[in-house]
Amino acid sequence: MTYAPAAKEQPVSDGPRHVAIIMDGNGRWAQARGRPRLFGHHAGARRVREIVEACPGLGVDYLTIFAFSTENWKRTQTEVAGLMSLFRRYIMKEMQEFVRYNVRVRFIGDRLRLEVKLRALMDEAEAMTRDCSGLNLTIAINYGGRDEVARATKRLAVDVAEGRLKPEDVDLETLPRYLDTCVLPDPDLVIRTSGEARISNFLLWQSAYAEYEFIDTLWPDFSARIFSEVLMQYGARERRFGTVRA
Numbered sequence: 001m002t003y004a005p006a007a008k009e010q011p012v013s014d015g016p017r018h019v020a021i022i023m024d025g026n027g028r029w030a031q032a033r034g035r036p037r038l039f040g041h042h043a044g045a046r047r048v049r050e051i052v053e054a055c056p057g058l059g060v061d062y063l064t065i066f067a068f069s070t071e072n073w074k075r076t077q078t079e080v081a082g083l084m085s086l087f088r089r090y091i092m093k094e095m096q097e098f099v100r101y102n103v104r105v106r107f108i109g110d111r112l113r114l115e116v117k118l119r120a121l122m123d124e125a126e127a128m129t130r131d132c133s134g135l136n137l138t139i140a141i142n143y144g145g146r147d148e149v150a151r152a153t154k155r156l157a158v159d160v161a162e163g164r165l166k167p168e169d170v171d172l173e174t175l176p177r178y179l180d181t182c183v184l185p186d187p188d189l190v191i192r193t194s195g196e197a198r199i200s201n202f203l204l205w206q207s208a209y210a211e212y213e214f215i216d217t218l219w220p221d222f223s224a225r226i227f228s229e230v231l232m233q234y235g236a237r238e239r240r241f242g243t244v245r246a
Contacts, residue, residue: 025194025218
C-alpha cells in the first residue's frame with residue numbers, strides 16, 4: 001500500500017488542521033458478516049491506510065487515531081493477542097512507506113505494559129520517520145486520557161519535589177508540557193464512528209474545545225469520501241472558544 005496524496009479531494013476551506021478519530025465498530029462489522037472480531041480489526045487497519053492517504057489532499061496536517069485503550073485489556077485474551085500481532089505486522093509492513101511518503105509517526109500511551117518486540121518496532125518507526133515533514137500520524141496504543149493525566153501529574157510532581165518547578169508556577173500552560181501529546185497541537189475535530197456517542201477516555205485534556213462528530217458508519221466502512229464530507233461539515237461550524245458572536 002502506498003501513501004500517495006488523494007488527488008481527487010480538495011482541501012476544505014477553514015478545515016481542521018488536527019483530526020482525531022475513535023475508530024469504533026470493527027468487531028460489529030465482522031460479526032455482521034459471520035466472521036470473528038479479528039477479521040474486522042484487519043479490515044479496520046486497511047481503512048487506516050486510506051484515511052492516511054486522504055489527509056494531505058484534504059488539508060489535514062495531524063491525524064491521531066485511537067488504536068488500543070487502557071480498558072481494552074479487558075477483552076478476551078485471543079482478541080488482545082490478535083490485536084498486538086496486528087500492530088506488529090502493521091508497523092513492520094508500513095514503516096518504509098511512511099518514510100517514502102513523508103509521514104511522521106508517533107505513538108502515545110503507556111508503553112510499559114506492551115511486549116518488548118512491539119515497543120522496539122514503535123521506537124524504530126519513530127526514529128525512521130523523525131525527519132519526515134508531511135502528515136503527522138499519531139497512534140494511541142495502551143492509551144487512556146485519565147492515565148495520561150495521572151502519568152503527567154507524577155512527572156510534574158517529581159520536578160516540583162526536586163526543585164525544577166515551583167508550585168506557584170503551575171498553571172494551565174504547565175501540565176500540557178508533561179502530556180504524551182506535548183509536541184502536538186490540540187485536535188480541532190474528534191470523530192467517532194459506529195453510532196456510539198461517547199468519548200471513551202480519549203484525549204480528555206486536549207479536546208476541551210474540539211468539535212465532535214459522532215457518525216453511524218462502522219470504522220471498516222469509513223471511506224475517504226465520508227471523511228471528506230465530515231470535514232466539510234466542520235468547515236460550516238463557528239468555533240467561539242467560550243466567547244459570544246459579535
